[in-house]
Amino acid sequence: MLTRAGRRLPRSAPLRRTALGAGLAGALAAGLLTSSATTAAAGTTAPTVAAPDIPVANVKAHLSQLQSIATSNGGNRAHGRPGYRASIDYIKGKLDAAGFTTSIQQFTSGGATGYNLIADWPGGDTGRVVMAGAHLDSVSSGPGINDNGSGSAAVLETALAVAREGYRPDRHLRFAWWGAEELGLVGSRHYVGSLSATDRSRIGAYLNFDMIGSPNPGYFVYDDDPAIEKVFKDWFAARGVPTEIETEGDGRSDHASFKNAGIPVGGLFTGAGRTKTAAQAQKWGGTAGRAFDPCYHSSCDTLSNINDTALDRNSDALAHGVWTLGSGTTTPPPTGDTFENTTDVSIPDGGSAVESPISVTGRSGNAPSALQVGVDIRHTYRGDLVIDLIAPDGSAYRLKGSNNDSGDDVITTYTVNASTETANGTWKLRVRDLYRSDSGYINSWKLTF
Ligand code: DTR
Ligand code: CA
Ligand code: ZN
Ligand code: ZN
Numbered sequence: 001m002l003t004r005a006g007r008r009l010p011r012s013a014p015l016r017r018t019a020l021g022a023g024l025a026g027a028l029a030a031g032l033l034t035s036s037a038t039t040a041a042a043g044t045t046a047p048t049v050a051a052p053d054i055p056v057a058n059v060k061a062h063l064s065q066l067q068s069i070a071t072s073n074g075g076n077r078a079h080g081r082p083g084y085r086a087s088i089d090y091i092k093g094k095l096d097a098a099g100f101t102t103s104i105q106q107f108t109s110g111g112a113t114g115y116n117l118i119a120d121w122p123g124g125d126t127g128r129v130v131m132a133g134a135h136l137d138s139v140s141s142g143p144g145i146n147d148n149g150s151g152s153a154a155v156l157e158t159a160l161a162v163a164r165e166g167y168r169p170d171r172h173l174r175f176a177w178w179g180a181e182e183l184g185l186v187g188s189r190h191y192v193g194s195l196s197a198t199d200r201s202r203i204g205a206y207l208n209f210d211m212i213g214s215p216n217p218g219y220f221v222y223d224d225d226p227a228i229e230k231v232f233k234d235w236f237a238a239r240g241v242p243t244e245i246e247t248e249g250d251g252r253s254d255h256a257s258f259k260n261a262g263i264p265v266g267g268l269f270t271g272a273g274r275t276k277t278a279a280q281a282q283k284w285g286g287t288a289g290r291a292f293d294p295c296y297h298s299s300c301d302t303l304s305n306i307n308d309t310a311l312d313r314n315s316d317a318l319a320h321g322v323w324t325l326g327s328g329t330t331t332p333p334p335t336g337d338t339f340e341n342t343t344d345v346s347i348p349d350g351g352s353a354v355e356s357p358i359s360v361t362g363r364s365g366n367a368p369s370a371l372q373v374g375v376d377i378r379h380t381y382r383g384d385l386v387i388d389l390i391a392p393d394g395s396a397y398r399l400k401g402s403n404n405d406s407g408d409d410v411i412t413t414y415t416v417n418a419s420t421e422t423a424n425g426t427w428k429l430r431v432r433d434l435y436r437s438d439s440g441y442i443n444s445w446k447l448t449f
Contacts, residue, residue, distance in 0.1 A: 051323035052165055054157050056312035060303075062153035063145055065090055067303045070143030075299065077149075078140040079180040080112025087136050088115050091156050091177055095119045098163035100175075107179070107190040114179035116187045121162055124172035130325045131174045132158065132207040132318065133188070135181030135254055142299040146306055147272070151209035152177055154315040158322055169326030171204065178254050181210070188254035192261050200261050201369035201417045205325050208255035208267035209318055213311035214293040216286040217270040220246035224259055228266030228325070235320045241313065242283045248274060262366045262419025268317060270310050272296045337363065340374075340446035341429075347379065350436035355390070355428040358447055367391075367418035372448035373399060377410040377431060379440025386432045389416055392425025402434050409440075423449060 066087055070076055073083030088104065095102050100119040107114045117136070134151030138144020159175045161167075180186035192200065205228060221232045223245040236243045246269045250256070255265040271292020281288035295301040345356045373389050383405040389397040399414045429445045 049167070049169070049323055049327045051316070051319040052161050054154070054161055054312075054315040054319050056308055056315060058160075059150075059153045059157045059311055059315050060306070060308070062091075062094075062156055063149050063303055063306065066149040066153065067143055067145055070138065070145075076140050076142060077136070077138040077144055079109060079114050079137045079183055079186075081140065083143075084137050084179065085115060087152075088117050088177065088179075091136070091152065092117055092119075094156060095159060095175075098160050100159065100163070105187075105191060105194070107187065109180045109183050109186040114187055114190075116179055116191050117177040118191070119159060119175045121159070121167075121173040121175075124169050124326070126172045127202050128171045129174050129203045130169075130171045130205050130207075130322065131176060131203055131258075132209070132322050133176035133178060133254060134209045135179070135187065136177040137179055137182055137187075138301070139182050139297045141297060142295070142301045143303075144301055145303050146211055146213050146215070146293055146301050147296060148181070148210050150211060150213035150270075150306065150311055150314075154212060154311070154318050155209055157315060158319045161319060162322070167323070167326070169323070171326045173322065173326050174203075181254055185254055185257050188257035192257045192263075195261075197369075197417045200263065200419070203258070203263050206255060206258035206263050206265045207318070207321050207325070208253055208258075208265060209314070210253040210267070210269065211272055211293065211296075212268050212270050212314035212318075213306040213308075214270035214272070215305050215307050216276055216290050216292050216294070217307045217310035218276060218280055218284055218292050219243045219310075219313070220269040220271065222246045222255065222265065222267040222269070224255065225264040225266050228264060228321070231321050231324050232266060232268060232317055235317050236313070239313070244280075248272075262369050266321070268314050270307070270314065338446055338448045339427075340444060342444040345431075345442040347377075347385075347431050347433045347440050347442065349433055349439035350384075351433065353386075353430050353432035354442070355430045356442050356445060358427045358429075358445070360392075360424050360427060360447065360449075363423035363449060365423060367421045367423045368449055369417045369419040371416045371418040373414040373416055373429075374446040374448065375399070375410055375412055375414065375429065376443040376445060377440060378408075378443050379410065379433070379438065380408055381406055381435075381438035382408065382410050384433045384435045384438055385410060385440075386434060388430040389414070389418075390428040390430050391418060391421040392427060393421065395421065396430070 069086045077083035102119045105116040134155045136152045178187035221243045259265045273296040278288040295305045383403045387400040
């Protein structure tokens with residue numbers, strides 16, 4: 001068949017899938033990390049900026065303040081109680097003094113007002129945000145120094161280290177302390193739900209730290225995103241500390257609020273009520289047959305319920321994660337899998353819509369928040385065309401409306417936040433020519449995950 005340009009098009013080919021760097025994880029896809037392969041491909045070298053040591057004495061000083069707050073407020077720092085708001089005020093005061101842009105987000109749960117604290121470090125690419133967070137609330141039965149003063153204090157001290165170092169990462173750094181996690185991830189779900197789809201798509205990674213100083217510690221790394229997992233596992237391995245994959249956490253802390261929105265997540269954990277096995281005691285020390293944290297959700301979760309070595313290691317690993325993910329490169333995010341349909345589909349002039357399908361298989365989870373939709377439509381008056389991406393569940397994403405653009409062809413790539421859509425399934429490109437006297441056809445289109 002001949003085109004307007006007289007070129008013979010290749011015969012329509014079946015669907016084809018080209019795995020470009022397949023297996024790179026979400027965080028790579030978000031361009032937050034570079035692997036050697038990716039770096040080579042991009043021709044750039046990721047700047048290596050080493051994180052500073054986080055003084056565990058500083059972290060413990062914050063824990064001492066949180067303990068005092070609980071002691072002065074009925075013995076806890078729970079949602080809806082004065083001890084929680086006092087905890088927020090303590091952390092906010094430290095961040096304001098250090099030059100962060102802070103904001104307190106209110107919400108209601110169980111008839112009580114809850115608070116999230118968000119702290120942005122000025123600078124960096126606000127289109128590529130790296131977040132680190134921890135829930136600040138305790139249960140009502142105790143001061144919650146390990147659960148989760150430990151994560152809250154370590155995130156705070158890492159943020160203060162960013163300020164002390166005057167760190168200027170490529171990416172924009174945002175730190176967060178969540179309310180009402182113990183009531184069911186209420187604060188973090190409220191935060192993610194309050195973001196626009198665009199702002200959600202700008203978060204390339206969320207790192208969660210909930211219980212990182214358990215008295216009988218294990219060293220667990222979240223395995224939700226392989227690239228982020230590798231950042232933490234390699235850090236511990238380089239120091240001779242074996243790690244295990246965190247297996248009890250799915251949905252059990254605030255990272256779930258971000259993962260459910262298609263954002264790459266990671267984090268660290270030293271264990272809660274589960275019992276340490278003999279094999280784990282062999283590699284980590286501590287007491288087999290005893291819970292990682294015997295004071296989990298109890299009144300004895302006090303300042304004495306912390307293992308300093310575990311808190312120190314995890315605080316330093318936290319900082320390493322923030323520095324590594326924060327100092328990404330500005331190279332475009334590496335591509336993952338590409339699925340293409342090159343079958344020509346004629347578009348009726350001034351007629352009904354036509355569709356071209358692509359069947360996506362072999363992927364896990366949801367589509368990315370920056371799904372690339374490459375379109376190649378040949379037409380003599382592109383203003384006639386309305387173009388939609390149809391997800392496997394039938395949801396329509398408008399790529400282009402009609403207008404008075406008399407130019408030829410639509411050959412471009414659209415970026416769609418498809419993070420609420422299952423990746424696998426039949427996607428369609430739907431095209432309609434609204435006006436008569438100019439016609440054309442879909443030459444090809446492709447999806448890159
Ligand atoms: N839900 C957390 C404790 C917790 C239990 N399992 C995990 C796994 C990963 C992180 C945290 C947890 C709490 O009680 O706050
Ligand atoms: Ca340290
Ligand atoms: Zn808890
Ligand atoms: Zn917790």
